[in-house]
Amino acid sequence: MTLTELSFGDLDSPAAGAETNADRAYDIVRERLVMLDIRPGEPINDDRLAADLGFGRTPVREALKRLERDRLVVAYPRRGTFATAVDMTDLADISEIRKLLEPTAAARAARVATADTRTRLAALARAISGIEDADDAREVLRHDVHVHREIYRASGNPHLEQILVSLDAHATRIWCMFLDRLPGVAGHVREHAELLEAIVEGDEETAAALTLAHVCGFEAAIRALL
Secondary structure, three states: OOHHHHOHHHHHOOOHHHOOHHHHHHHHHHHHHHOOOOOOOOEEOHHHHHHHHOOOHHHHHHHHHHHHHOOOEEEEOOOEEEEOOOOOOHHHHHHHHHHHHHHHHHHHHHHHOOHHHHHHHHHHHHHHHOOOOOOOHHHHHHHHHHHHHHHHHHOOOHHHHHHHHHHHHHHHHHHHHOOOOOOOHHHHHHHHHHHHHHHHOOOHHHHHHHHHHHHHHHHHHHHOOO
8 A cells, every 4th residue: 555545634635636747746756765665876767757657757857856855856967866865864863853843743733633634533543553563564654654644734734744744754764774674663653543642632742742752762763773
């Protein structure tokens, strides 16, 4: 299952019907980059990518320009476009910002989420609770990304959401680099069930505290392998 398929909440978005081919190309290629299906440093040929996705070259090129702004690809004159490297020196910088903004987003979601959003998050909490240790680690990680995006959206602040989606993309690429060596990935993701329940219940303080613990736990798990 892809992240696009997991994001069932997008179907209810007012903007969903206005999605362009460039938007769809962006979502698909971003997932491939985030999950390292396109490996760091791998060249990206827009003609082959357009043929693979079934889109024209123009929407694919527009998507790649957006991905370059996200620092997920880099374009070199006369050389082409490449997936960016996963730089472990970014871990501290990413974590520093996430420790400040992720709790803010979770607390805000607990405060402002609509009734429909709370219903969706409650269902997501139940689904996350059912993740088993033996489940495929990549699929489990996709659920992790999905939970984060749902919380960011629930915060009701599109600027905050945009920043955190970008940061989480880079954090997830780091996760993927170590996925085969990381113990307890399923347990790490199941932690989100309690967080989602706190948001549903409107408990801002608990939501913020659990989020901070989660971000710190991510950084500690990675550093333990360095």
